[in-house]
Amino acid sequence: MDVADTLPGHNAGLVALLTKLQPLLDSGRMDNVVDVLALVSDLVDMLDGAMVEKLALLFEQATAVSWNVGNAARMATAQTQAEETPPSLYGLLSLLREPDTRRGVALALRTLNVLGRQL
Amino acid sequence: MSKHIVIVGGGVGGTMLANQLVTKLYSEILRGEVCITLLSNSPDHFYKPAFMYVAFNQFFDEELKRPERSLLRPEIDFRVDEVTRFDFAGQHLHTRSGKRYGYDFLVIATGCVPAPERIEGLKEAGDHFYDYAAARRLAERLNTIERGRIFISVSFPKTPNVPHQCGIAPVETTLMLDDLLRRRGVRDKVEIIYTYPSVAQLLRNCLFMQRPVGEALPGIFEQRNIRFQRDFTLGRVDAERRIAYSEEGEEQPFDILMATPPIRAVDVVLESGVSQAENDEGWLPTNHETLQVYGLQGVYVIGDTVDLPISKAGGACHNQAPVIANNITAEIRLGAPNSVYEGRVQAVAQMGLNAGMPLWYDYAHDVLPTPPSKLGGLLRTGFNRGLYWAVARGML
Incomplete structure (x- = not known):
């Protein structure tokens, strides 16, 4: 007998929900769903403002880095594709004359420096 | 070209x-x-x-x-x-x-910019939280008050059917204030009075600019022993005697006047x-x-x-x-x-220091208030601290 048939009175919302749940009940997998709900509930209990603040900061740092690198790669790709011939050696060196290039090189070198410091 | x-x-x-x-x-x-x-x-x-x-x-x-x-x-x-x-x-x-x-x-x-100078005495005697310096001054007052009366007023633009800055902010800050004073252990000695003007966009004599939220507010305020009053349109402030006068002819004394001030472009x-x-x-x-x-x-x-x-x-x-x-x-x-x-418009309203209420509305639908929850509060914290910057970058 379906669980929905055991309900006293008629509640359309509850009947629809129980009909959806019927396959889970029949196969004994409903326990998993209840376990997941309990786990989510435990996580909500354990979360506090300070933990969410740290997670949110981590999210910002990760998205900002991926956004910056993605933007740089996209723009550099477009500029490189727009060149009909590959740049000459002199052309490559002249890129270094641009302040933004030098700033980028400095950032890369400093990143390596700090990575080394953490070894 | x-x-x-x-x-x-x-x-x-x-x-x-x-x-x-x-x-x-x-x-x-x-x-x-x-x-x-x-x-x-x-x-x-x-x-x-x-x-x-x-x-x-x-x-x-x-x-x-x-x-x-x-x-x-x-x-x-x-x-x-x-x-x-x-x-x-x-x-x-x-x-x-x-x-x-x-x-x-x-x-x-x-x-837009806050314009407290547009109400006589408000700039001198009132506080608000719509820029950093003003919010710091208010923080010092809220963290030192031991007893007295905190009076909350909301000023709408005079342009018909245009709201003040961030519609839910006066409600959010009233509930945060209640929580803060309880944490400090002085809530029983500090009276909080939330007021709203006679004209709030298309509504009259209400507690919020949209009816469903306005009707839910008395219950929320009564639970927390927050007094509330309709029809107080801030007209002028006597900075020396610390009295707020309404355009409706009423006067209210205060120790702190936490105002949503007039705004302008x-x-x-x-x-x-x-x-x-x-x-x-x-x-x-x-x-x-x-x-x-x-x-x-x-x-x-x-x-x-x-x-x-x-x-x-x-x-x-x-x-x-x-x-x-x-x-x-x-x-x-x-x-x-x-x-x-x-x-x-969508947002997560901060309903007290730890609870949040996700909300949305548009030209055709008002906000339908839902019970504030801890999860809603954590969502707001997550937005404040991280998600916002992804939104500004156009990622979300």
């Missing part, structure tokens, strides 16, 4: 729109047919809703700002230069540095002469669907400067930016705008 899009204002509206325009018009930008310039009067971008948290010692100055350049895609030409004059007929503008910028499309994203918008708003408030006549400024060629407006009946808040900009990005793109590619703004 290259089309020049100029965005004025480095707040959340201008920033997210600039990034979304780059995405939309990327092929034209690569071909050199479109260029985008963003002008701001500050090298920093401020998460303005955090000023409210500053008043409750929940945010440091350093946490609520980022360099504007770091939030903009590299294709955008960003200049720190304040606009001093618009010449709409000539399709150009002038800046503090003496430069002149021509434009094919202009987006005004200059926001920024000077350069006021001086442009385009606004038809009452009381020299400067709201631009806005097409409520396309977000173009009526009577001007190629000019759009986003955020607080509109004269629409929707919240002056980031949650409105978030829904306006894609519409303007689509419309400018459609004007360039098809010759006419093709997207419509439906007035949607």
Whole structure:
């Protein structure tokens, strides 16, 4: 007998929900769903403002880095594709004359420096 | 010839729109047919809703700002230069540095500013949380008051059916105040009185600008022993005697007057002469669907400067930016705008220091209040501390 048939009175919302749940009940997998709900509930209990603040900061740092690198790669790709011939050696060196290039090189070198410091 | 899009204002509206325009018009930008310039009067971008948290010692100055350049895609030409004059007929503008910028499309994203000086005595005796310095001053008062009376007032613009800044903020701060005073152990000695003016957009004699929330508020306030009063339109303040007088003829003493002050558009918008708003408030006549400024060629407006009946808040900009990005793109590619703004605004209201209530509304639907929850509060914290910056970058 379906669980929905055991309900006293008629509640359309509850009947629809129980009909959806019927396959889970029949196969004994409903326990998993209840376990997941309990786990989510435990996580909500354990979360506090300070933990969410740290997670949110981590999210910002990760998205900002991926956004910056993605933007740089996209723009550099477009500029490189727009060149009909590959740049000459002199052309490559002249890129270094641009302040933004030098700033980028400095950032890369400093990143390596700090990575080394953490070894 | 290259089309020049100029965005004025480095707040959340201008920033997210600039990034979304780059995405939309990327092929034209690569071909050199479109260029985008963003002008701001500050090298920093401020998460303005955090000023409210500053008043409750929940945010440091350093946490609520980022360099504007770091939030903009590299294709955008960003200049720190304040606009001093618009010449709409000539399709150009002038800046503090003496430069002149021509434009094919202009987006005004200059926001609004608190104007407590527009009510006699309010600047001298009142407090608010709509900029950093004012919020810090209020924080010092809220954290030292031992006994007395905190009086909350809300001032709407005089322009009909235009709301004050961030509609839910007075309710949020009233509930946060109650929590703060309980934490400090002085709540039983400090009286909180929440008041609302007689006219709130289309409603009269209410506690909130939308009926369903207004009807839920008495129950919420009574639970917390917060007094509430309708029909108190702040008329003037006696700074010396610390008494607030209403336009309805009532007087209320206070120890702290926590006010949502009058607001206005920024000077350069006021001086442009385009606004038809009452009381020299400067709201631009806005097409409520396309977000173009009526009577001007190629000019759009986003955020607080509109004269629409929707919240002056980031949650409105978030829904306006894609519409303007689509419309400018459609004007360039098809010759006419093709997207419509439906007035949607969404937010997570901070209902006390630890609880939150997700909400949304649009031109046709009011906010339907739901029970504030811990999960809602954590969602708001997550937004304040991390998600916001992804939204400003146009990622969410």
